[in-house]
Amino acid sequence: MATLYRKTLNWLDERFGAGSVEEFLRHKTVPVSRHIIWYYLGGMTLFLFIIQVLTGILLLLYYRPTPNDAFESVQYIMTQVRFGWLIRSVHSWSANLMIFTAFVHMFSVYFLKAYRKPRELTWISGMLLFFILLGFGFSGYLLPWNTLAFFATKVGTEMAGSIPGIGKWLLVFLRGGEEVTGATLTRFFGFHVAVLPGLATLLLAIHLFLVQRLGMSVPPSVERAIAEGRTAQRSMPFFPSFLLRDMIGWYAALGVLGGLAAIFPWELGAKADAFAAAPAGIRPEWYFLFMFQTLKYLPAKILFLEGELAGLLGFGAVAAVWVLVPFLDRRAGFGRLTRFFTGLGIFALGYIVVVSALALR
Amino acid sequence: METADPTPRGTVQPGRRWVNLLLGSGVVASIISFIYPALRYIIPPPVAESPSRFVVAAKVGELKNNSGKIFKFGSRPALLVRLVDGSYRAFSAVCTHLNCTVQYRSDLREIWCACHNGLYDLGGRNVSGPPPRPLEIFEVHIQGEDVVVTRTA
Numbered sequence: 001m002a003t004l005y006r007k008t009l010n011w012l013d014e015r016f017g018a019g020s021v022e023e024f025l026r027h028k029t030v031p032v033s034r035h036i037i038w039y040y041l042g043g044m045t046l047f048l049f050i051i052q053v054l055t056g057i058l059l060l061l062y063y064r065p066t067p068n069d070a071f072e073s074v075q076y077i078m079t080q081v082r083f084g085w086l087i088r089s090v091h092s093w094s095a096n097l098m099i100f101t102a103f104v105h106m107f108s109v110y111f112l113k114a115y116r117k118p119r120e121l122t123w124i125s126g127m128l129l130f131f132i133l134l135g136f137g138f139s140g141y142l143l144p145w146n147t148l149a150f151f152a153t154k155v156g157t158e159m160a161g162s163i164p165g166i167g168k169w170l171l172v173f174l175r176g177g178e179e180v181t182g183a184t185l186t187r188f189f190g191f192h193v194a195v196l197p198g199l200a201t202l203l204l205a206i207h208l209f210l211v212q213r214l215g216m217s218v219p220p221s222v223e224r225a226i227a228e229g230r231t232a233q234r235s236m237p238f239f240p241s242f243l244l245r246d247m248i249g250w251y252a253a254l255g256v257l258g259g260l261a262a263i264f265p266w267e268l269g270a271k272a273d274a275f276a277a278a279p280a281g282i283r284p285e286w287y288f289l290f291m292f293q294t295l296k297y298l299p300a301k302i303l304f305l306e307g308e309l310a311g312l313l314g315f316g317a318v319a320a321v322w323v324l325v326p327f328l329d330r331r332a333g334f335g336r337l338t339r340f341f342t343g344l345g346i347f348a349l350g351y352i353v354v355v356s357a358l359a360l361r
Numbered sequence: 362m363e364t365a366d367p368t369p370r371g372t373v374q375p376g377r378r379w380v381n382l383l384l385g386s387g388v389v390a391s392i393i394s395f396i397y398p399a400l401r402y403i404i405p406p407p408v409a410e411s412p413s414r415f416v417v418a419a420k421v422g423e424l425k426n427n428s429g430k431i432f433k434f435g436s437r438p439a440l441l442v443r444l445v446d447g448s449y450r451a452f453s454a455v456c457t458h459l460n461c462t463v464q465y466r467s468d469l470r471e472i473w474c475a476c477h478n479g480l481y482d483l484g485g486r487n488v489s490g491p492p493p494r495p496l497e498i499f500e501v502h503i504q505g506e507d508v509v510v511t512r513t514a
Contacts, residue, residue: 151461157474158460169404176405183405269367275438276466277454278475295459296477302494307491320492351384 002256014333024212025187029235030242035112041105041150043246046098046208047253048098049200051132055091056193063143065189067182071271072146075105078268089261097135099255099287102133110325110345111266114217125203132200139192145185150272153188153286154180155292162309283359290352293359318348319323408436415475415511418451421503429465429472434510438462439499440472441508444483452485452509453497463496 030039054162062081064073075086106126109115110310138156142149157180161171176183218226218233223232236242284292291311299308305313321328321344329341416439418432424443431438431454442465450470454462461476471488472481479490483499486495500511 047466089441147381150491151476153463155459173403179406275433276470277431278461280475282475295491298486298491300491306493330504 006057013256020345025239026237028212028238028239029214030216031222032234032236033219033222035219035222038105038112040246041101042211043097043109044249044253045101045105046204047250048094048101049204051094051257052091052098055087055094058087059091060193065143065185067145067185067272070143070158070185071268074268076267082226086258086261088268089264090257092266093257093260093264095140096286097253101289102130102138106130106182106350109217111342112217112219113329115217115326116217116220116329117326119210119214120251121218122207122214123326124323125207126208129200131205132196132203134287136192136196136285136292138201139188139196139284142201143187143192144268145272146269147272147276148281148282150180150274151278151282152288153184153284154289156284157184159295159308159312162306162312164309179274191243272322281300286356289356289359293355296359322348415509417507418501418510419508421506421508423508424449427467428471429467431462431464432510434499434512439498439510440465440496441510442472442483445470448499449503449508450483451499451501452481453499455496456492457487457496458490458492459492 009018009022015038049124062073062084064070070356074088077088079085081087109126127321134226142153157171157174160174161167163170172178174184174187175181178272216238224233226233255342283289294311294315295308298311300309325341329338331338366483386460416432416434418434418439418441419430424430424441426443426447429440429442431440433439434453438454440452440463442450442452444450448514452463454464456463456474456476456479458474458479461474463472463474463481465478466473470483472483472484472485473479474492475489477491479492480488481492481496482488484495485498488494498513500513502509
């Protein structure tokens with residue numbers, strides 16, 4: 001086995017220098033410290049993304065993206081197709097777990113200041129990937145064409161429509177017209193299975209290339225301890241040592257996904273009806289809950305702005321600071337924890353958790 | 362045979378500058394002409410607004426007192442409410458906040474939006490929660506067996 005591997009590698013090496021690829025893989029190491037648990041989150045998010053691609057392709061075999069057929073085709077997948085319930089439930093559960101691991105990955109990178117020089121672009125590509133994941137969530141939510149999704153899409157696109165200047169254009173672009181109709185479903189389907197996967201693949205390639213090229217960030221506290229001679233610099237090779245540990249996590253994740261899908265199959269709800277009232281207890285996916293709940297608290301007018309526009313501008317401003325934090329938190333580049341940005345992160349995390357919990361009451 | 366370069370390296374002849382300008386603007390113009398149709402393609406053609414100014418919302422006797430019903434008015438939902446005293450009122454059912462469809466709450470005797478907890482009174486006025494404007498009000502007439510709703514001009 002080992003000799004076959006060697007032989008294949010030699011054969012490839014003679015043709016295009018495969019040895020340098022192996023060298024490229026071996027060059028990355030993972031710093032070993034008490035923070036190492038956080039280094040598994042990116043790989044876990046990637047693994048769940050691959051699960052999404054595979055189960056998504058399987059769903060495409062039966063799904064039909066029209067208002068007359070969408071709900072029925074998902075119903076067909078859930079009730080008639082063998083293991084259809086498993087594939088769709090894994091797709092939905094994995095989507096939610098992926099957003100969760102991406103959240104944790106983002107916050108751990110933020111608090112460990114891994115965005116500091118020279119990894120600014122890694123952070124920005126990661127943030128863009130995160131927004132694309134939210135786009136996947138928002139567009140995929142509509143595809144079963146049920147009541148919850150219908151109204152969530154109405155509200156979400158209406159919020160986009162309240163942006164000054166381009167809002168109206170954006171609303172018509174997203175909805176494929178003035179209202180949420182079959183045209184919206186067709187568009188969201190296109191975004192979900194073509195536009196976003198294309199963008200995600202491109203950004204993922206950039207993100208992984210940068211991670212590989214720059215290596216893993218050592219947390220500032222560990223860096224200081226090494227500089228002061230309190231601890232030795234310890235690390236392990238990513239390939240194969242860390243990757244094998246990653247794979248244990250992925251294997252466990254498959255078990256968790258299968259278990260969740262079997263015990264809690266994903267619900268379908270009632271078919272969307274454009275001429276029915278929004279049902280009581282309506283709410284978006286959990287990762288949009290904090291924004292949804294904030295909208296409920298905002299009064300109709302804040303100064304001269306409409307409430308939802310003020311909310312949108314507020315979230316937009318925080319998101320902009322968040323994306324640009326490697327350039328704003330300059331002192332982190334010298335290993336000094338800047339209290340303000342750590343405080344901002346704690347506040348953001350606290351706000352999301354508390355307000356989401358209030359929405360679930 | 363060698364020909365001497367008449368201009369020193371790094372400088373551009375005035376004629377060459379014109380050629381660059383013409384070529385460059387030609388390329389830019391052609392790229393715009395490629396992108397423009399794609400941008401126009403993204404925005405769908407406008408849908409003609411339904412010309413119907415009136416619609417039969419319900420049959421007389423269909424609604425009990427203190428209840429409401431969503432009906433289709435053109436391309437949008439509207440709400441017919443039968444008040445406690447048996448009279449009718451009709452509103453646009455599109456919440457002025459974020460476009461959800463409102464409903465009549467017989468327990469509150471008000472119009473409620475489930476999405477963000479907005480409330481309107483039976484005059485269509487936004488009384489609490491996030492809605493910024495009142496609901497549009499329609500006229501209701503009884504014609505024979507039909508409850509007819511018309512858009513106020």
